[in-house]
Structure formats: structure tokens, C-alpha cells
Amino acid sequence: MAQVLVIVRVLPEDVETPLDELRKRIAGALPEGYELKMWDEEPIAFGLKALRLAIIMPEQTEGGTETxxxxxxQVQGVSQVEVEYVNRLS
Known part of the structure; x- marks a missing residue:
């Protein structure tokens, strides 16, 4: 089965949210077949940083990236989720 690389930008609820803990909670919430491959922090404004996550997921997922x-x-500490990039892996 083919896989898809999805780059997701995640904004925390507030500046005080520890991004490392948030990343771990997100990784722990991913179902079987999904894998967090890479991540980094992106400065936004006024001390707020976003998480950029590279996640591998099955291509044949009903609903695409909406799932x-x-x-x-739904992960505690997440305010907003935005898909930035999707690419099929061969």
C-alpha cells in the first residue's frame, strides 16, 4: 500500500504550552499506520511558536487528511491544525 507524506502546522493553545510535550502527545495519538517522521518549531509572533510535523500516513485513508x-x-493543548503539504511517496 502506498503512503503519503503530510506536513502539518500545529498551533498550541497558548505561549506556555511546551511544544515537546505537545509533540509527544500528538505522536502518541496517531493510530497504527501513521508515523511522525520529523518535526521542528516555527516562530510565529510574540513568543508563540508552531510545530511543523512530517507525518507518514496510508494513502487509501477515507477522508484523506481530514482524519x-x-x-x-483533539489532542490536549492544540489550538489549530493546518495541512501545508501533501505528497505521495513511491
């Missing part, structure tokens, strides 16, 4: 977006948005 992933909904899953991440």
Missing part, C-alpha cells in the same frame, strides 16, 4: 487533522485537533 489526521481531526485526530490532531
Amino acid at each position: 489526521l487533522e481531526n485526530l490532531i485537533s
